[in-house]
Amino acid sequence: MVTMRDVAERANVSIATVSFVINGTKRVAPQTRARIEAAIEELDYRRNVVARALASSRTRILALLHPDLEARPNATVIQFVMSAAHGARERGYDLVLWPVNDDEQMSHLLAGGLVDGALLMEVRICDSRVDRLVESRVPFALIGRTENDDLPYVDIDFATTIDQAVGHLRSFGHERIALVTQRTKAAPGDEPGRIMRAEAAYLDATAALRRRVRRPPAVIAVEGTSAGGREAARTLHDDFPDATAVVLVNEGASAGLVKGSRALGRSIPDDLSIISASTTRELGEMIEPSLTVMAAPAPQLGRLAADALIDQLEGVQDTPPHLLIPCTLVPGQSVGPPPEGRRR
Amino acid sequence: MVTMRDVAERANVSIATVSFVINGTKRVAPQTRARIEAAIEELDYRRNVVARALASSRTRILALLHPDLEARPNATVIQFVMSAAHGARERGYDLVLWPVNDDEQMSHLLAGGLVDGALLMEVRICDSRVDRLVESRVPFALIGRTENDDLPYVDIDFATTIDQAVGHLRSFGHERIALVTQRTKAAPGDEPGRIMRAEAAYLDATAALRRRVRRPPAVIAVEGTSAGGREAARTLHDDFPDATAVVLVNEGASAGLVKGSRALGRSIPDDLSIISASTTRELGEMIEPSLTVMAAPAPQLGRLAADALIDQLEGVQDTPPHLLIPCTLVPGQSVGPPPEGRRR
Numbered sequence: 144m145v146t147m148r149d150v151a152e153r154a155n156v157s158i159a160t161v162s163f164v165i166n167g168t169k170r171v172a173p174q175t176r177a178r179i180e181a182a183i184e185e186l187d188y189r190r191n192v193v194a195r196a197l198a199s200s201r202t203r204i205l206a207l208l209h210p211d212l213e214a215r216p217n218a219t220v221i222q223f224v225m226s227a228a229h230g231a232r233e234r235g236y237d238l239v240l241w242p243v244n245d246d247e248q249m250s251h252l253l254a255g256g257l258v259d260g261a262l263l264m265e266v267r268i269c270d271s272r273v274d275r276l277v278e279s280r281v282p283f284a285l286i287g288r289t290e291n292d293d294l295p296y297v298d299i300d301f302a303t304t305i306d307q308a309v310g311h312l313r314s315f316g317h318e319r320i321a322l323v324t325q326r327t328k329a330a331p332g333d334e335p336g337r338i339m340r341a342e343a344a345y346l347d348a349t350a351a352l353r354r355r356v357r358r359p360p361a362v363i364a365v366e367g368t369s370a371g372g373r374e375a376a377r378t379l380h381d382d383f384p385d386a387t388a389v390v391l392v393n394e395g396a397s398a399g400l401v402k403g404s405r406a407l408g409r410s411i412p413d414d415l416s417i418i419s420a421s422t423t424r425e426l427g428e429m430i431e432p433s434l435t436v437m438a439a440p441a442p443q444l445g446r447l448a449a450d451a452l453i454d455q456l457e458g459v460q461d462t463p464p465h466l467l468i469p470c471t472l473v474p475g476q477s478v479g480p481p482p483e484g485r486r487r
Numbered sequence: 488m489v490t491m492r493d494v495a496e497r498a499n500v501s502i503a504t505v506s507f508v509i510n511g512t513k514r515v516a517p518q519t520r521a522r523i524e525a526a527i528e529e530l531d532y533r534r535n536v537v538a539r540a541l542a543s544s545r546t547r548i549l550a551l552l553h554p555d556l557e558a559r560p561n562a563t564v565i566q567f568v569m570s571a572a573h574g575a576r577e578r579g580y581d582l583v584l585w586p587v588n589d590d591e592q593m594s595h596l597l598a599g600g601l602v603d604g605a606l607l608m609e610v611r612i613c614d615s616r617v618d619r620l621v622e623s624r625v626p627f628a629l630i631g632r633t634e635n636d637d638l639p640y641v642d643i644d645f646a647t648t649i650d651q652a653v654g655h656l657r658s659f660g661h662e663r664i665a666l667v668t669q670r671t672k673a674a675p676g677d678e679p680g681r682i683m684r685a686e687a688a689y690l691d692a693t694a695a696l697r698r699r700v701r702r703p704p705a706v707i708a709v710e711g712t713s714a715g716g717r718e719a720a721r722t723l724h725d726d727f728p729d730a731t732a733v734v735l736v737n738e739g740a741s742a743g744l745v746k747g748s749r750a751l752g753r754s755i756p757d758d759l760s761i762i763s764a765s766t767t768r769e770l771g772e773m774i775e776p777s778l779t780v781m782a783a784p785a786p787q788l789g790r791l792a793a794d795a796l797i798d799q800l801e802g803v804q805d806t807p808p809h810l811l812i813p814c815t816l817v818p819g820q821s822v823g824p825p826p827e828g829r830r831r
Contacts, residue, residue, distance in 0.1 A: 164595065165595070165599075170589070170592075176591075204548075204583070204601075218562070220565075221564075221565040224565075224568070224584070225584075225586065228584035228585075228586055229586045232585065232586055237583040237584075237585070237601065238583060238584050239548070239581045239582060239583045239584075240568070240569075240572035240581075240582050240583075240584060241572075241576065241581070242569065242572055242573045242576060245514070247520075248514075251508065251509070255509075257548075257581065369769075369772040369773065395769075397773075398772065398773035398774070398775075399772075401775075402775050405775070425713075425739075426773075428713040428742065428743075429713065429741075429742035429770075429773060429774065430742070430773065430774075430775075431742075431745075431746050431749070431774075431775055
């Protein structure tokens with residue numbers, strides 16, 4: 144059988160250069176490319192990936208397993224998906240999208256032998272899909288984390304993110320800060336990890352403050368929609384009238400919270416300061432007034448997840464990758480000092 | 488070699504049911520599934536997709552070719568991607584994401600033999616990628632259209648969409664209607680088809696009106712960003728002060744146009760009515776006031792594109808599919824009658 148080495152020798156280039164041309168992973172000068180293509184033709188080198196997969200028992204295909212997001216995927220999720228595809232391609236791998244909501248369907252897809260490895264999104268604290276992944280023996284990396292910190296993952300560092308958001312609000316003088324998270328249909332413990340981690344981080348970050356002002360935590364969970372955001376504005380107004388600032392960990396409800404608060408006669412940021420955490424700059428810019436956001440590292444995380452998985456597949460990495468990256472503060476016009484009358 | 492038929496006979500079920508279990512395309516009752524899995528094991532039936540692909544010279548993998556959207560993909564694009572993946576999976580195919588900006592890279596990927604067919608997004612009027620696709624002999628369907636209407640495509644019906652948007656504004660009494668489209672770095676003729684088709688549709692839909700009020704067309708092209716939207720608001724204010732309504736075909740500039748217009752002292756819809764065409768309801772809801780939108784049929788189009796491609800692959804369809812679907816009017820709060828003083 145003709146190998147890539149034979150092609151490289153005939154074309155008088157390195158094996159890496161042949162690989163760049165065959166896998167389309169890097170630009171190669173036109174003359175060099177022409178020489179390699181001539182060598183491929185002369186030697187009748189099979190470029191067929193199927194044949195190659197059978198020969199190597201590797202397919203160089205990775206799966207991105209995600210819940211069926213057809214309805215309304217948010218901006219951050221898109222950045223994950225696109226950057227994972229891009230990162231995989233740069234290393235000569237292909238990413239298939241598998242919308243699966245059903246554990247059994249997932250197991251069968253994994254058992255089919257199509258993919259060398261899998262990335263899992265929207266990871267829950269207790270996640271039966273992760274158990275299935277472990278059983279399948281297909282190498283994987285999680286975007287998010289379960290309770291089990293030993294598994295390979297990349298995730299947003301919610302502890303640091305929320306701590307910075309609360310710190311930013313405190314630097315303006317806010318003492319009574321609420322948290323708006325996302326309500327899901329999942330059973331307790333079965334929620335996406337980000338919801339529980341964000342809440343834990345909020346409780347930590349505001350503990351000393353709450354002891355001082357003698358107030359219980361103010362946590363509001365609503366749907367990730369405009370209607371959910373308006374509901375949060377109403378609950379905030381009725382149940383936590385002394386809160387002068389909000390940290391949102393609910394991208395889809397951000398616009399609704401702003402619109403709902405204004406409809407209730409609260410000016411932003413004069414009456415209420417708002418930070419939307421784990422979202423995109425673009426979302427912040429779309430809203431009026433422009434929201435101060437903690438921008439999610441989604442473009443990096445998707446790529447890092449692909450890298451972490453490929454490192455495992457290629458034996459580059461011995462220990463499971465554990466990467467936590469915080470969001471980045473992007474100031475807008477939705478944070479200011481608390482109203483004088485409410486300060487205590 | 489053991490076939491699916493052998494498994495079906497042993498398990499006493501139809502071949503279709505075996506296929507549902509193997510390809511994970513449909514739920515099967517647990518007892519039936521258990522019987523099929525037992526038969527698979529007893530007969531040592533190879534579920535390996537690679538072996539199957541080699542046997543059938545088909546991989547059942549489709550590629551979605553898209554420009555590198557890592558930077559800021561918009562909401563409509565992701566609905567295309569997710570619905571195409573979902574539609575493919577429902578018919579037992581897998582969708583790989585290929586971010587390609589380079590014709591040569593694309594040709595090499597297609598020559599690799601991984602995919603049975605390809606979907607191409609962000610199609611331009613003159614698109615060298617389409618020529619490459621035709622050369623590759625890999626079956627394909629376009630999401631969008633080139634000049635050549637004979638190729639297989641699914642697309643948004645911009646003529647009907649813009650006509651309906653203009654008609655909606657006219658029913659409120661607007662006579663001077665501007666169009667805001669997207670400026671790209673592409674050479675003329677090389678733009679995405681939607682930009683040229685939307686402009687042509689605007690010229691058609693407003694022709695009689697413009698003759699009557701004796702005004703030239705008012706077309707503004709800006710970047711698809713918040714800054715672009717603010718630039719459009721400024722140009723509208725300075726160059727077309729008599730325009731009382733705008734149709735946008737520039738999703739990313741929608742929020743900026745609203746914010747920019749308000750910053751210039753124009754109330755929406757009292758001074759200026761706005762319709763954003765070819766976007767999502769969710770985007771309309773996020774903006775204040777809620778935008779009247781023409782919602783893109785993105786969730787349907789992605790699936791229809793996958794179906795059109797698979798129909799070709801499976802010989803269901805003899806003629807190239809040509810599907811045009813208009814956007815749907817979703818009224819918000821951004822359209823009202825023109826201000827009295829400006830009516831003419």
